[in-house]
Amino acid sequence: MTANTSRLFILSVLALLMAASRAHVFDHFSPPDASWAVFFIAGFHLRGWGRWAFPLLMALAVGVDWRVINGQGMSFWDHYCVSAAYWFLVPAYAAMWFGGAWLRRRYTGASWEAMGRLAVAFVVAVLACHLLAQGSFYWISDSVTEPTLAGWWKNYTDWLAPYLVTAANYVGIAAVLQVAAERIAPMLRAGRTAH
Numbered sequence: 617m618t619a620n621t622s623r624l625f626i627l628s629v630l631a632l633l634m635a636a637s638r639a640h641v642f643d644h645f646s647p648p649d650a651s652w653a654v655f656f657i658a659g660f661h662l663r664g665w666g667r668w669a670f671p672l673l674m675a676l677a678v679g680v681d682w683r684v685i686n687g688q689g690m691s692f693w694d695h696y697c698v699s700a701a702y703w704f705l706v707p708a709y710a711a712m713w714f715g716g717a718w719l720r721r722r723y724t725g726a727s728w729e730a731m732g733r734l735a736v737a738f739v740v741a742v743l744a745c746h747l748l749a750q751g752s753f754y755w756i757s758d759s760v761t762e763p764t765l766a767g768w769w770k771n772y773t774d775w776l777a778p779y780l781v782t783a784a785n786y787v788g789i790a791a792v793l794q795v796a797a798e799r800i801a802p803m804l805r806a807g808r809t810a811h
Contacts, residue, residue, distance in 0.1 A: 623661060623662055623663075623665060626657075626658075626661045626662065627658065627662060627665070627669055627672075630654045630657060630658055630673070631654075631672075631673065631676055633647075633650045633654060633786075634650055634651050634654040634673065634676060634677065634680070635676060635680055637649050637650040637651070638650070638651055638677065638680045638681070638684075639680045639683065639684050640684070648782045648785075649782065650782075650783075650786050651677055651709070652709070652712050652742065652745055652779065652782070652783040653712075653782075653783040653784075653785075653786030653787050653790070654673065654786075655670075655673065655709045655710075655712035655713045655716070656712040656713070656715055656716040656738060656741055656783065656787055657716060657786070657787065657790045658670070658673060658713060658716065659712065659713035659714060659715060659716025659717040659718075659719075659720070660716035660717065660719055660720045660723075660790075661716075661720075663717070663720055666713065666717070670709075670710070670713055673709075674705075674706060674709065677705065677709070681697075681698075685697075685698070696757070696759050697753075699753075699756060699757035699758060699759075700752075700756050700757070701752035701753045701755075701756040701757040702757075704748050704749060704751075704752035704753075704756075705748075705749060707748050708744075708745045708746075708748035708749040708752075709745065711741050711744035711745045711748060712741045712742070712745050712783075714741070715737045715738060715740060715741025715742075715744075716737070716741070718737050719733055719734055719737040719738075725798060726794065726795040726798050726799075731791075734787075734791060738783075738784065738787055739780075742776075742779065742780050742783060743776075746772065746775070746776050746779055746780075747772070750771065750772055750775055750776075751768065751772070754767075754768045754771055754772075755768065
């Protein structure tokens with residue numbers, strides 16, 4: 617498999633995962649929203665494709681939101697989640713993408729050191745993403761009638777752990793798959809050359 621074929625496969629899987637989890641297509645059986653993890657994993661794997669893959673994934677996210685909101689009989693532009701703050705999802709998701717890209721530039725293979733860098737890059741990306749997404753919603757949208765610093769901090773900390781854990785679960789699965797691929801690929805190549 618060529619590098620581009622591999623990246624295209626990863627992009628397709630990530631797009632399907634985000635669409636399925638963001639749209640809640642399976643109702644009560646839907647997986648939690650994978651969007652944050654998708655952008656982090658994409659930043660790691662889609663090196664060199666950011667100029668078009670990031671906008672493509674952003675368009676998919678907005679398209680899924682539009683479809684879900686309109687499917688509920690509401691106008692997209694009148695939904696409480698869609699305000700000027702909604703567009704802060706672009707820099708929020710970019711924070712996740714750049715976290716993955718930062719990690720990729722320093723990645724030389726599976727190791728405990730790489731695991732430590734993954735943890736740091738992921739947590740910093742999540743903190744920035746949550747600050748942009750939640751902070752803009754709290755301060756800019758009309759959903760919070762009397763915003764205060766204490767109210768914002770409580771809201772930020774109340775929602776941080778659930779978002780962090782959800783994204784960490786997906787990124788953890790991707791990390792396990794990455795390590796497995798690194799360990800299995802050499803064995804497959806060795807098996808082919810032995811025949």
